[in-house]
Amino acid sequence: MVATIAFGMGVNKPDVRFVAHIDLPKSVEGYYQETGRAGRDGLPATAWLAYGLQDVVQQRRMINESAGDESFRRRLNAQLDAMLGLCETVNCRRQRLLAYFDQGIDPCGNCDTCLEPPQAWDGTVAAQKILSAVYRLWRERGQRFGAGHLIDILRGKVTDRIRQYEHDTLSVFGIGDDLSEQAWRGVLRQLLAQSLLMVDQEGYGTLALTEGSRAVLKGETTLMFRRESEKKARSRTATKRQKVTESLPAAAQELFEELRAWRADIARSHGVPAYVIFHDATLRDIALKRPATLDELTGISGVGARKRDSYGAELLALTCD
Secondary structure, three states, rough: OEEEEEEEEEOOOOOOOOEEOOOOOOOOHHHHHHOOOOOOOOOOOOEEEEHHHHHHHHHHHHHHHHOHHHHHHHHHHHHHHHHHHHHHOOOOOHHHHHHHHOOOOOOOOHHHHHHHEEEEEOOOHHHHHHHHHOOOHHHOOOOOOHHHHHHHHHHHOOOHHHHHHHHOOOOOOOOOOOOOHHHHHHHHHHHOOOOOOOEEOHHHHHHHHEEOOOHHOOOOOOOOOEEEOOOHHHHHHHHHHHHOOOOOHHHHHHHHHHHHHHHHHHHHHHHOHHHHHHHHHHHHHHHOOOOHHHHHHOOOOOHHHHHHHHHHHHHHHHHOO
């Protein structure tokens, strides 16, 4: 699930003249600067940011792996915590933004949380379920996994990887089938945002407990989470996919969807985001050009020697089918 945040800049009018699209910044200061791209000419404008679970995982991992001492990493984490707090707030975003700079205002009436106030729900039990899954995997098996595999365990989804590690025998297997995959991604995203889960420094994208996890597991704290409409999330995903495929011939569209399904399986097996395997643009070029040899495959942007050696045979099996 991708969460979105938006600020209305200038006068609240329907004829928005400029939209600034923003990736997840590392700090509130960075976000404040980037939103300034909208409305520079004084006309009504909107700054729009989309981010998801993998953005949070990646940012945490980059901080853990960054050069510098522990004090430096603590400062980077504090900046990211403030940014994620702004992303996940259920109150006026402009109030939250300016409060960070020690300024106070009334609700702005222009941001997305003012125009369409989000729902909040008690996510304590859901958080306990996923923290228990992380705990039991480490305590009983000495294992850590990424978000996708943890969600499969909670939802009772039997995959090749679940069978391989016999995770269907865990006591937490299937205890979270009351929530959708998108809802679980929202829970994980907000647990990471609140530092109740952390990205394990020893494993790419795997998740571990923090000091704060104990109070949640013991029922000493209540967690209220932001709930995003899954209908809106699906609509945004479909729109993005449509833009990628709209100019493809019918045969290439069919191959593109097969390539996406293959990529999803590979990414899930490795516990990494799909884009780490290949970006949509690369899969689109493969679907259009249908390479028949490894040399032709290497000529496509995004397919280097390492990825050719790792995935070339499987890709050619799909393109030459």
